[in-house]
Amino acid sequence: MKDEVQNPEKVTIPGKTIYRFSTYNRCLIRLSENSLDTVSSSTLAKAAGVNPAQLRRDLNYLGQFGTRGLGYPIAELKEAIQQVLGRQHLQPVILVGAGNLGSALLRYQGFQKEGFEVVAAFDALPELVVSRDIGVPVFHMDSLSEVMRREKARLAILCVPAEHAQEAANDLVDAGIEGILSFSPIILQVPDSVMVNSVDLAMELEQLSFFVRRED
Amino acid sequence: MKDEVQNPEKVTIPGKTIYRFSTYNRCLIRLSENSLDTVSSSTLAKAAGVNPAQLRRDLNYLGQFGTRGLGYPIAELKEAIQQVLGRQHLQPVILVGAGNLGSALLRYQGFQKEGFEVVAAFDALPELVVSRDIGVPVFHMDSLSEVMRREKARLAILCVPAEHAQEAANDLVDAGIEGILSFSPIILQVPDSVMVNSVDLAMELEQLSFFVRRED
DNA sequence: TCGTGTGAAGACGTTCACAGCT
DNA sequence: AGCTGTGAACGTCTTCACACGA
Numbered sequence: 392m393k394d395e396v397q398n399p400e401k402v403t404i405p406g407k408t409i410y411r412f413s414t415y416n417r418c419l420i421r422l423s424e425n426s427l428d429t430v431s432s433s434t435l436a437k438a439a440g441v442n443p444a445q446l447r448r449d450l451n452y453l454g455q456f457g458t459r460g461l462g463y464p465i466a467e468l469k470e471a472i473q474q475v476l477g478r479q480h481l482q483p484v485i486l487v488g489a490g491n492l493g494s495a496l497l498r499y500q501g502f503q504k505e506g507f508e509v510v511a512a513f514d515a516l517p518e519l520v521v522s523r524d525i526g527v528p529v530f531h532m533d534s535l536s537e538v539m540r541r542e543k544a545r546l547a548i549l550c551v552p553a554e555h556a557q558e559a560a561n562d563l564v565d566a567g568i569e570g571i572l573s574f575s576p577i578i579l580q581v582p583d584s585v586m587v588n589s590v591d592l593a594m595e596l597e598q599l600s601f602f603v604r605r606e607d
Numbered sequence: 608m609k610d611e612v613q614n615p616e617k618v619t620i621p622g623k624t625i626y627r628f629s630t631y632n633r634c635l636i637r638l639s640e641n642s643l644d645t646v647s648s649s650t651l652a653k654a655a656g657v658n659p660a661q662l663r664r665d666l667n668y669l670g671q672f673g674t675r676g677l678g679y680p681i682a683e684l685k686e687a688i689q690q691v692l693g694r695q696h697l698q699p700v701i702l703v704g705a706g707n708l709g710s711a712l713l714r715y716q717g718f719q720k721e722g723f724e725v726v727a728a729f730d731a732l733p734e735l736v737v738s739r740d741i742g743v744p745v746f747h748m749d750s751l752s753e754v755m756r757r758e759k760a761r762l763a764i765l766c767v768p769a770e771h772a773q774e775a776a777n778d779l780v781d782a783g784i785e786g787i788l789s790f791s792p793i794i795l796q797v798p799d800s801v802m803v804n805s806v807d808l809a810m811e812l813e814q815l816s817f818f819v820r821r822e823d
Numbered sequence: 824t825c826g827t828g829t830g831a832a833g834a835c836g837t838t839c840a841c842a843g844c845t
Numbered sequence: 846a847g848c849t850g851t852g853a854a855c856g857t858c859t860t861c862a863c864a865c866g867a
Contacts, residue, residue: 407858409817413810417792431826440794444860447827459827459866476813477820484812495711496808501792505809507816546815570815572808576633576717578656586818588811592712592788593721594629595804596700597692599762599786600723601625602802604693623836647848660838663849675844675849 404475408449412472414439415449419469431462482507483544487559488551489514489529492574496548497525510542515555532559536566545569553577560587620691624665628688630655631665635685647678698723699760703775704767705730705745708790712764713741726758731771748775752782761785769793776803 418438422430432450436443450456450463453471457463473479484502486493489512496502497512509527514520517529530538538544547568551559556575563571570586573579576594579587634654638646648666652659666672666679669687673679689695700718702709705728712718713728725743730736733745746754754760763784767775772791779787786802789795792810795803 405858406814406818410810410814413807413813414794418794421793433826438794442860443826444829444862445858448829448859451828455828457827460825461867462826475817477816478813482812482816491714491716492711495708495714498707499711499808500707501809502812505792505813507809507812545819546812548812570819572811572815576721577637578630578634578654586815588815590806590808590811591629592715592806593717593723594626595788595806596698596718596723596762596764597629597694597721598622598626599788599802599804600693600698601691602622603761603786621836649848658838659848660840660851661836664837664851667850671850673849676847677845678848 404452408452409476411439411441411445411449412476414441415446416469416472416476416478419465419472423465423469428465429458429462430465430468432457435463478506480506482546483510483542484508484546484548485510485539485542485544486512486527486548486550487514487532487535487563488549488555489517489520489525490550490552493548493550494520494525496550497527507546509548510544511538513538515551532562535562539566539568547571549573549575549579551575620668624668625692627655627657627661627665628692630657631662632685632688632692632694635681635688639681639685644681645674645678646681646684648673651679694722696722698762699726699758700724700762700764701726701755701758701760702728702743702764702766703730703748703751703779704765704771705733705736705741706766706768709764709766710736710741712766713743723762725764726760727754729754731767748778751778755782755784763787765789765791765795767791 415435418435432443432447436446439446453475456468456471484507486497486509489497497509502509512527512529513532513535514529515532517531520529547563549556549559549571553575556573556577557579560571560579560581564581564585568585573587573589576591581587631651634651648659648663652662655662669691672684672687700723702713702725705713713725718725728743728745729748729751730745731748733747736745763779765772765775765787769791772789772793773795776787776795776797780797780801784801789803789805792807797803
């Protein structure tokens with residue numbers, strides 16, 4: 392995870408804190424559905440699965456939001472976190488590799504709900520992609536930079552097979568991508584200016600497998 | 608991430624190191640395809656995207672594998688890592704929630720390749736699941752503990768919608784699950800004895816979105 | 824009294840830099 | 846000469862513990 396380059400002249404917020412902001416945001420959304428207006432650090436911390444002291448320290452990066460003896464105002468807090476996360480507006484995202492996993496992600500509603508919109512998909516063989524239910528156009532990789540510019544997309548979801556992942560990443564970099572969420576089980580080599588976030592499903596299972604095993 | 612309870616009387620390996628072992632394993636597999644037999648810490652480190660010193664420190668948890676002046680024997684190293692990760696045998700895994708994302712994961716070949724086999728799927732409404740191409744039986748949640756015992760599954764992949772995730776997690780816990788890989792955007796409340804690993808796709812995008820934005 | 828804000832301590836993870844083996 | 850193994854320094858993240866405001 393990179394926690395470099397941020398808003399200058401403001402205190403830089405640690406990457407791990409940003410990550411937890413996302414979690415807090417989720418919890419706050421659920422809390423605000425239950426018509427409460429304040430929440431204490433211990434309550435929110437339990438919901439988020441963190442230590443109360445850590446929560447307070449994280450929230451202090453937003454300025455002083457809490458009221459001593461009372462807690463934090465849920466609505467304002469949520470607002471402030473979403474402001475920091477840059478989640479006020481819908482973000483356009485493209486998807487590269489509409490195979491098994493890729494086309495599933497296109498159908499998956501999770502992104503839409505959270506402020507991201509997949510505006511276009513790309514594949515090396517777009518004519519083979521079963522476009523039923525997909526709801527976004529599938530282009531050939533050749534039109535990547537053209538479509539990216541038109542749609543003003545800065546983020547990409549990459550789900551091509553390992554063998555072609557680096558190649559596709561190169562194309563994305565050439566087209567001016569700024570961030571890649573990769574599902575390929577390899578370490579992508581990209582310029583420092585491009586941020587890569589990698590989700591490796593088999594690796595996550597492997598972790599579980601390790602920590603679960605006790606006696607065999 | 609939990610890095611508690613491990614092999615007693617042996618030095619405990621940090622969770623982050625275990626995570627990197629997975630990465631190293633990948634890199635070693637690719638290296639061994641290119642008919643080399645040793646690799647230096649700096650080469651492997653570059654492939655894995657880590658610092659050479661860190662790599663050496665990690666590998667020392669396996670005992671002393673390297674040869675000064677030469678490097679590490681690829682085959683033995685790979686063997687040792689897979690041994691630690693418990694990846695010698697195929698691991699049975701069940702999947703709960705065969706909706707959009709769930710059924711995509713069932714079709715996804717990534718797990719099979721990496722030593723995990725999804726042996727059964729469960730859904731609250733199994734009759735609605737389009738089972739074309741899925742290749743594993745889809746059961747009703749009622750038969751969870753029975754099938755789990757029969758298949759000797761200790762790990763579960765959870766992809767039910769947020770509203771029902773906790774409920775499904777409870778069922779899994781009751782049925783004796785030991786590890787859950789969750790795709791739901793909520794923090795599951797489970798006993799300490801159950802390990803949860805959470806992958807939140809929208810959150811990963813949110814991270815990218817934060818670090819990518821510079822000027823607006 | 825309750826709960827935030829925060830200095831200080833502690834735990835943890837990373838990197839340096841070099842001794843020592845091949 | 847090349848590269849590992851590792852003490853020690855460093856930096857970062859987490860947690861404690863308590864002063865202070867509501």
